[in-house]
Amino acid sequence: MMNLNITGVMVQYYKSCPRELWFYAHQINMNYNDENVKIGKLIHEESFKGYRKDIQFGNISFDIIVTGKREAIIEIKKSSKLIEPAKYQLYYYLWYAKRNGVNLTGILVYPRERKREEIILTEDIEKEIENIIIKIKEIVSLEKPPPILKKPYCKNCSYYELCNI
Numbered sequence: 001m002m003n004l005n006i007t008g009v010m011v012q013y014y015k016s017c018p019r020e021l022w023f024y025a026h027q028i029n030m031n032y033n034d035e036n037v038k039i040g041k042l043i044h045e046e047s048f049k050g051y052r053k054d055i056q057f058g059n060i061s062f063d064i065i066v067t068g069k070r071e072a073i074i075e076i077k078k079s080s081k082l083i084e085p086a087k088y089q090l091y092y093y094l095w096y097a098k099r100n101g102v103n104l105t106g107i108l109v110y111p112r113e114r115k116r117e118e119i120i121l122t123e124d125i126e127k128e129i130e131n132i133i134i135k136i137k138e139i140v141s142l143e144k145p146p147p148i149l150k151k152p153y154c155k156n157c158s159y160y161e162l163c164n165i
Contacts, residue, residue: 004140005059006133008075011092014136015085016153021136022145023159058100062093072105073097080110081153087119088132094121095129 004025013021062073075090090106097104098121106119139146148163157163 004137006092006136007060008089008092008096010136010140011129011132012082012085012089014132014139015088016082017149017151017157018139018146019148019163020157020159022139022142023162025136025140026145028159028162057097060093060096070105072107074107074109076109076111078110078112080113080115083108083117087117088129090119091121091125092129092132094119095126098126 010021010025013024062075073090073093075086075093077086080086086108090108094104094106106121108117108119110116154160154163
């Protein structure tokens with residue numbers, strides 16, 4: 001199996017759509033002019049002004065790390081529609097930090113919805129993350145992308161046209 005640097009985005013894509021993961025890992029880039037991508041970038045830029053963002057930690061990048069009384073990774077999302085993939089992206093960050101000697105909590109923030117959710121890494125989720133990493137490597141090593149899985153959010157995906165050729 002190939003040596004692969006797993007990112008939080010890859011974990012998120014694994015949970016939402018293995019095909020999207022395969023495209024991303026093979027550098028078949030999404031449409032960066034997509035309206036949803038633009039909105040997401042704007043929300044990221046406008047949220048938590050005054051905080052240092054896009055913190056590099058090893059081979060991954062956290063949106064924000066808050067230190068002080070409470071040390072946490074903050075992950076900013078456009079909406080809570082894909083909450084499960086967003087949680088797993090943050091679980092992966094917490095798992096990665098822990099593997100590197102830093103114990104943190106996580107906070108998912110949806111600025112437009114004025115919602116936030118605390119995320120705690122448990123032993124069961126750590127094991128699940130380790131299994132997800134194995135599965136990500138298997139998917140990425142496929143010669144062709146996995147089959148299309150029709151999901152309600154496909155029409156908003158930047159790979160939508162590629163899947164519907």
